[in-house]
Amino acid sequence: MNNLNEIRAKYTEQFQQKSKRARIVVGLGTCGIAAGGDKVMEAIKQEVAARNLDIDIDFTSCIGMCYREPIVEVALPGMASVIYGDIFPDKVSQLIESHVVNKQPVTEWAAMQIPEGRTEYDGIVTMDKSAYYEKQVRTVTSRLGRTNPESIEDYIATGGYEAIEKALSMDRLAVIDEVKKSGLRGRGGAGFSTGMKWTFVYNAQGDKKYAVCNADEGDPGAFMDRSVLEGDPHGVIEGMMIGGYAIGADEGYIYCRAEYPLAIRRLNLAIAKAEKLGLLGENILGSGFNFRIRIKAGAGAFVCGEETALLNSIEGQRGMPRVRPPFPANKGLWQKPTTLNNVETYANVPFILRKGADWYAGMGTEKSKGSKVFCLTGKINNTGLAEVPMGITLREVIFNIAGGIQDGKQFKAVQSGGPSGGCLPAEKLDLPIDYESLGAVGAIMGSGGLVVMDENTCMVDVARFFLNFTQNESCGKCIPCREGTKRMLEILTRICDGEGKVEDMDTLERLANVIKTASLCGLGQTCPNPILTTLRYFRHEYEAHIIDKRCPAGVCNALLVYKIIAENCTGCGACRRVCPVGAISGENKQPHTLDTAACIKCGGCVSKCKFDAIIRG
Amino acid sequence: MSKVTLTINGKQVTVPAGTSVLDAAREAGFFIPTLCHDPANPGFGACRLCVVEIKGARNMPASCVTEATNGMVVETESPAVMQARRTIIELLLANHPTECLTCDKNGDCRLQDYAYRYDVRQASFEGEKHDYPLEDSNPYIIRNMNKCVLCGKCVRTCAQVEDRQVIDFTFRGFQTKVAPAMNTDLAGSDCVYCGRCVAVCPVGALLYKPMAGKARTWELTKKQTTCTFCDAGCQFDLNYKDGKVIGITANTPGEGRPLCLKGRLGLELLYVDKPLTPMLKKDGEFVEVTWAEVLGLESVFEKLKAQETQK
Numbered sequence: 001m002n003n004l005n006e007i008r009a010k011y012t013e014q015f016q017q018k019s020k021r022a023r024i025v026v027g028l029g030t031c032g033i034a035a036g037g038d039k040v041m042e043a044i045k046q047e048v049a050a051r052n053l054d055i056d057i058d059f060t061s062c063i064g065m066c067y068r069e070p071i072v073e074v075a076l077p078g079m080a081s082v083i084y085g086d087i088f089p090d091k092v093s094q095l096i097e098s099h100v101v102n103k104q105p106v107t108e109w110a111a112m113q114i115p116e117g118r119t120e121y122d123g124i125v126t127m128d129k130s131a132y133y134e135k136q137v138r139t140v141t142s143r144l145g146r147t148n149p150e151s152i153e154d155y156i157a158t159g160g161y162e163a164i165e166k167a168l169s170m171d172r173l174a175v176i177d178e179v180k181k182s183g184l185r186g187r188g189g190a191g192f193s194t195g196m197k198w199t200f201v202y203n204a205q206g207d208k209k210y211a212v213c214n215a216d217e218g219d220p221g222a223f224m225d226r227s228v229l230e231g232d233p234h235g236v237i238e239g240m241m242i243g244g245y246a247i248g249a250d251e252g253y254i255y256c257r258a259e260y261p262l263a264i265r266r267l268n269l270a271i272a273k274a275e276k277l278g279l280l281g282e283n284i285l286g287s288g289f290n291f292r293i294r295i296k297a298g299a300g301a302f303v304c305g306e307e308t309a310l311l312n313s314i315e316g317q318r319g320m321p322r323v324r325p326p327f328p329a330n331k332g333l334w335q336k337p338t339t340l341n342n343v344e345t346y347a348n349v350p351f352i353l354r355k356g357a358d359w360y361a362g363m364g365t366e367k368s369k370g371s372k373v374f375c376l377t378g379k380i381n382n383t384g385l386a387e388v389p390m391g392i393t394l395r396e397v398i399f400n401i402a403g404g405i406q407d408g409k410q411f412k413a414v415q416s417g418g419p420s421g422g423c424l425p426a427e428k429l430d431l432p433i434d435y436e437s438l439g440a441v442g443a444i445m446g447s448g449g450l451v452v453m454d455e456n457t458c459m460v461d462v463a464r465f466f467l468n469f470t471q472n473e474s475c476g477k478c479i480p481c482r483e484g485t486k487r488m489l490e491i492l493t494r495i496c497d498g499e500g501k502v503e504d505m506d507t508l509e510r511l512a513n514v515i516k517t518a519s520l521c522g523l524g525q526t527c528p529n530p531i532l533t534t535l536r537y538f539r540h541e542y543e544a545h546i547i548d549k550r551c552p553a554g555v556c557n558a559l560l561v562y563k564i565i566a567e568n569c570t571g572c573g574a575c576r577r578v579c580p581v582g583a584i585s586g587e588n589k590q591p592h593t594l595d596t597a598a599c600i601k602c603g604g605c606v607s608k609c610k611f612d613a614i615i616r617g
Numbered sequence: 618m619s620k621v622t623l624t625i626n627g628k629q630v631t632v633p634a635g636t637s638v639l640d641a642a643r644e645a646g647f648f649i650p651t652l653c654h655d656p657a658n659p660g661f662g663a664c665r666l667c668v669v670e671i672k673g674a675r676n677m678p679a680s681c682v683t684e685a686t687n688g689m690v691v692e693t694e695s696p697a698v699m700q701a702r703r704t705i706i707e708l709l710l711a712n713h714p715t716e717c718l719t720c721d722k723n724g725d726c727r728l729q730d731y732a733y734r735y736d737v738r739q740a741s742f743e744g745e746k747h748d749y750p751l752e753d754s755n756p757y758i759i760r761n762m763n764k765c766v767l768c769g770k771c772v773r774t775c776a777q778v779e780d781r782q783v784i785d786f787t788f789r790g791f792q793t794k795v796a797p798a799m800n801t802d803l804a805g806s807d808c809v810y811c812g813r814c815v816a817v818c819p820v821g822a823l824l825y826k827p828m829a830g831k832a833r834t835w836e837l838t839k840k841q842t843t844c845t846f847c848d849a850g851c852q853f854d855l856n857y858k859d860g861k862v863i864g865i866t867a868n869t870p871g872e873g874r875p876l877c878l879k880g881r882l883g884l885e886l887l888y889v890d891k892p893l894t895p896m897l898k899k900d901g902e903f904v905e906v907t908w909a910e911v912l913g914l915e916s917v918f919e920k921l922k923a924q925e926t927q928k
Contacts, residue, residue: 301789303789318785318786320786323660323661323662323679323682325684471790471791472789472790473789473790474789474790474791474793475789475793476767476786476788476789476790476791476792476793477663477767477769477786477793478662478663478664478665479663479664479665479666479705479708479709479766479767480665480701480704480705480708482767482790482791482793483708483709483711483712483791484704484708485790485791486712486744486745486790486791487708487711487742487744490742490743490744490745491742507741507742510700510704511704513700514700514701514704514705516676517668517676517677517697517701518665518668518676518677518701518705519665519676520662520663520665520679525676
């Protein structure tokens, strides 16, 4: 097969036929399944069988609105697709009865509708006008929630493998030039120019070269790569093929963490289907280009997301970073020239080839082009996946897309870039999201995790949390990272326990600076960021812990004292009954008292009291 | 061979291309401390004690793995470098037993040398210290992992021994430890006690058991000798105390130098006037046998005897 014209026409026809029939699509990404999507799927199948309906049932991956999972799409011929959120099995019958049988969408359950040229319903917001999607762009995520990720037919029908066909007709250097011109920078966090990296590998001498995909997404609260792999595995494969062709590699590895079984399953399936069509293997599309992809499941070490540790791990060695130089571009996997790119980076490449570098460079800021996928987590209303143009402000992402802070509370900080990133305060909310702006304020773009914290979050406790993570995940090779993170963690723990000393802040700063400048790899060089940024923007909280022996956010248990405010107490006895250690006493309808010496600070009484009569602080 | 010229602490230094900044600096007479650097096994870059400031570099690179280039401007003891080194030494001391008074390595310990040079008296961090049990379950090597600084020299040296690779790093973070597979002791591993690991250990984590507790390092006089057991010609130091050899220190192993157990233990025979009768295990019991039998030279002896009787 020398081109895909024939099968593309066939699959496109098939794909268009789908929308001419009634269909129900269930979101079965990991988030959908975790919320019970597979049970919903089962219920739909039973309901459809029981009613003997003539309707197609399909599945897709996460569309991005994780907070509305399980998500179900219902589409009638000629009518817009309606995306329903929070559809649990008990709602299935009514949904089908109303929307499929009576052709009346259940407006109050609908999250939005996607017209795509079909007739719109009244009373349901369209996707491009919905609060969640209005400010988003959908490039890398464009197939997520819209196609069946296990269907190569869907992929090809939606422009898939057009880019590799185009690339194969181009000179290798022209492909690299196109990527360079697009301004695409590494989406794994460091932001190195992808085109430049490919040039280095192209120029490196070697009889064998490799294209490796870093899918070892390890930041707490990050799931961009998982969502892309689960929702558009062929997109990543095609990106790798283009990269492989450009640098002269004939073999690729995807290093995916074993904790992503669904992503690995869909990747395996996608590779098998692409091989069957001759899109992977020998002499691809008659071009003479050979390319095969293998998957290496990582055993879950955070440090294996560092490129040289990742290469060691593929080689079967302990996941410990190597010194650079030599860089992987010259001596990478098995000492051969290797390009290492992140999932999202590869996923961007087919779009750049198809739509052109100028189109891509038209999005974003001067130095950060294109779009970036973020994972919105923490104390926000809308948890999920969002793809935004570079240069959008943190405020727009947090307050428009993510819907602001839960329960109307105050925003306190946002952690950008995971354990290697920094905590930014409210003053920085109008910062545009791009590599340079985030770096300048002590945070990093990172792979795209945004953890939002509210007024009830203690910043010292947050720093302690991230340090605990990096200490556990330090590979142990270099002294500053291995021993330094341990001591910083001990100091932070002491401060949270109310045993902090004034000089601890200086010691933390000194340790942080040495670890940042003297560590071997990116893990050590960035792990002090949470401490440095919290010390910079939330120093008063450290001082409150150390000097006043007080945790302003009411989180650090050792510093909390529970008190009953007599005026507010009605003597209902709810707190007395819930207290597990009998620390609360009092007569009914009389103000109660709390024995602070006996109190174990479990917080049970506070959550039971309906009269705000118990305070901790 | 092409040369490069760089500036180290204001001094122009010209070295062959490919030389590390560490070697260039040392050649020019500047001191740079190292724990993990092994000239026979370079490129690990883990201890970070050898960090230097290089103009234009983002961070402080480790000089042992940084190639000297033309026009490079290097500072080996700037305030930032000194702070990093002191902090690293402090971090090591914070997790190191303070038993130098009775440590066999006292006087021959890199950590001690560097703490002295950089005037680090004690760590300013109080916290958890490792409390591993002392491992002396074999007759040759004592492993005290509480003193280990995880420089990895033993791991890399062992990896170069044909068929061995007995030890490696295990666990992560603060719990990282050098151990044989499954975190057993050496006695339960494939270790043949060649002792190369002991030869490269910069601190008191690995000790040669036959010498342990016999002498302070400064009481020893060393005399280099070449082992005669085989053709490899390994170099050993004989350690004399009061005129008597009490043990051998193997010189750093290099290519084609086995530094085997035999050469090292052959010393035990030095003060034996009459060799003991050899023993062989027969049917599960050790029985006394002749030297001819144990050396497998019975037929040779018989032929010699036959020659003698013929005369």
